[in-house]
Amino acid sequence: MKKVLITGAAGFLGSHLTDKFLKEGFYVIGMDNFITGDKKNISHLADNPNFEFIEHDxxxxxKIEGDLHYILHFASPASPIDYLKIPIQTLKVGSLGTHNLLGLAKAKNARLLIASTSEVYGDPLVHPQTEEYYGNVNTIGPRGVYDEAKRFQESITMAYHRFHGLETRIVRIFNTYGPRMRLNDGRVIPAFMGQALRGEDLTVFGDGMQTRSFCYVDDQVEGIYKLLFSDYSYPVNIGNPNEITIKDFAEEIIKLTNTEQKIIYKDLPVxxxxxxxxxISLAKKLLGWYPKVEREEGMLKTFNYFKSLSEEELHKSEHKDFSKHIKK
Structure with missing residues (x-):
């Protein structure tokens, strides 16, 4: 039985990846320190003999005993609320954390896949974004702690690949959604759905003409899985190219939730x-991968998940420190 280490295993994507690898017959070691992860995301695996959990930063x-064949590095804050609240930890997990895992992969002769992000493109001047685009990132802005952590992560991973011959893979993840997202974590979908469920007006920052492209978690996990077992070491975009403005998306959420909320507008964050x-031309050619879940289907599954949350979870606010990061 092949053994895989998944860091950030109690997080949104990490927990879904853990389920995927267990389903495919792997022995999975999950690792998380619960800064942003949640124990309930992996509680259903407590009695699984092929799952082991290590609480660790x-x-x-x-240190991992015995053989290790694959490592997936998904330990990182991934929402604006998180990386604006804990900027130093965000930089450290992308730098020190990645360095530690590269060293572990080298010692175990394991293949390492790192979770990069579309944020390496910053506020892009090229549209749509291809893997060849170097990005437009403000290194000293409040979001730079996340953007630059991921850019450094890519650089050190490629250095280990070239200098040590380490087997590495890099996935650039675009906006992903689905069950187990944290409500009100600052990302668009849980923010809108949480507001709708609480009967609040939906908050759109700026004029709402900025765009996003949302990929359902099952599609994202399948793309990551295929990339790990490919022979390609350079970054690959995995996301859904179906683009929508935030304003139009807010209107979709109001229709989906069958609520009568209005859209209110606030200043755009820095x-x-x-x-x-x-x-995703490269992912289609290289992996034969493309997203299959339509937004209407994925959003309904996600909304049903949020509806199942307790009243305490529904009304828990994580927006306390966000106002100071708004452009004045």
Whole structure:
């Protein structure tokens, strides 16, 4: 039985990847320090004999006994609320954490896949974004702690690949959604759905003409899985190219939730990207991958998940420190 280590295993994407690898017959070691992860995301695996969990911060030395064949590095804050609240930890997990995992992969002769992001493109001047685009990033802005952590992560991973001959893979993840997202974590979908469920007006930042492209989690996981077992070491975009403006998306949410909320507008956060749309030509050619879940279907599944949350979870606010990051 092949053994895989998944960091950030109690997070949104990490927990879905854990389920995928267990389903495919792997022995999975999950690792998380619960800064942003949630124990309930992996509670259903407590009695699974092929799952082992280690509570650990990847910025500290990592020791794994025995053989290890694959590593997936998904330990990182991934929402604006998180990386604006804990900027130093965000930089450390992308730098020190990645360095530790590269060292572990080298010692175990394991293949390492790192989770990069569309944020390496910053506020793009090229649309849609291809893997060849170097990006337009404000290194000293409040979002730079996340953007640059991921850009450094890509650089050190390629250095280990070239210098040590390490087997590495890099996935650039575009906006992904689905069950197990944290409500009110600052990302568009849980923010809108949480507001709708609480009977609040939906908050759109700026004029709402900025765009996003949303990929359902099952499609994202399948793309990541295929990339891990490919022979390609350079970055690959995995996302859904179906682009929509935030204003139109807010109207979709109001229709989906069958509520009568209005849309209210607030100032745009600093360095908020105006366009997000992946060019997935490489993923189609290299992996034979493309997203299959339509937004209407995926949003309904996600909304049903949020509706199942307790009243306490529904009304828990994580927006306390966000106002100071709004452009004045």
């Amino acid at each position: 990847v910025t500290e030395y990592i 360095d908020d990207p105006m366009q997000r749309q992946p060019d």
